[in-house]
Amino acid sequence: MTEEKNQHHHIPQEAFDWYDEYAHGGMDRRTFMNKLGTLAALGYSMTFLTSALIPNYALAEQVSFNDDDILATYETFDSPDGHGKGQGYLVKPTTEKANYPVVLVIHENRGLNPYVKDVARRLAKAGFVAFAPDALFPLGGYPGNDDEGRTMQRSMDRGKIQNDFVAAANFLKAHKLSNGKLGAVGFCFGGYIVNYLAAVDSDLLAAGVPYYGTPASKELRSNIKAPLMIQLGELDERVNASWPEYEADLKANKVDYQMHMYAGAHHGFHNDSTGRYDEENAELSWQRTLAFFKDKLS
Structure with missing residues (x-):
């Protein structure tokens, strides 16, 4: 490798x-x-x-679905303002505990692919209950390849997809295993959704980690109360162009935020299934993410 x-x-x-x-x-x-x-x-x-x-998803498995420390299942949830019903991949630690910090894991613009499911398993291995919804569930779910997944997601109503993620966030926050404190981490489109969840409902998130995601619309940003850890790659000009204005709004609204810019890193640098993967920066960003969630969600 x-x-x-x-x-x-x-x-x-x-x-x-x-x-x-x-x-x-x-x-x-x-x-x-x-x-x-x-x-x-x-x-x-x-x-x-x-x-x-x-992407080559055979490269992206860091935690096997057979790992003894975790248990994964598929769970459905109601989404009356979205597509009616949603489904996601729920992964919990096998250690018995009354309640856990919970983290919503949000995929890129192509559905719940194997990399994002692995991220959910990594979180469970670290002691969180993780839930990774599949925006493509109403169309039959992630189709097994990114090209088709991207086309499917583009064909869907974006407003309804956003409402599905709000419903998923509420489902996880209220889950019987949850301690009531919800974190969210997302990548690319999922990074945008983390920013959106923080902005659409001030009380929804206790912490958000958007990886190379664009901000929510300007009129929503004044609602943001959750602490944010913004993860950006230095070479990602498209997303980085939106950061100065977003940062100004976060400062104006006194949001507790931190931004990490990873030197020499591309958009998608955390995704270990493509050549954009940057092992050193991905690992550093992930350790920061875990520490941030442990601090804010316990």
Whole structure:
């Protein structure tokens, strides 16, 4: 993995930028692949480029679903203002306890893929009850590949998806295993949803960790009361462009926030299934996330 990782540092920056645009709907797959093809003239093989940039979920398992310390199940919840019903992946520690700090885990713009489920297991292994909803549940759930998942999620009503995550947050907060203090962590689109949950209901979250997510709409931001830990990658120009204005609003509203900018890190640097993964920064950011949740949710 380390040798592979070193090779990934030699991929031209524009390839990462193209992938980011493609992953967020700004470019179709054919255009993306054609652009990658232009790098073949520079001596890069398409196999190398695609294996580095397109997720390989076999790499992303840090905690096995068979791990003795955790127990995972699928749970449904009501979402009357969203799609009626939602479903998510609930992972709890096997140690018997009356109540736990609880954390909502929010996926990127393509449904509940194996990486995000693994993040939920990592949280349970660290002593939290984690719940990872699948926004694609109304359409049959994450389809097994990101391209199709992205297309499905783009076809859905965004307002209803947001309401589904609010319903999931309330479901988890009120769960019989919950101590009543809810944290939320999300990545990319999920980072936006963490910011949205903090802004749409002042009392919902006790702590939020948005990874490279854009802020909620300006008119909602004055509602934010929850402490936030903002995780950003230095090379993520698209998301970082929204930070100065967001920070000004957080300061104006006296929100308890901290921002960490990870040097040399791309958008998606925590996702260990792609070449954008930055092991050192991902691990540092994750240890900070766990410490933040332990502090704010206990």
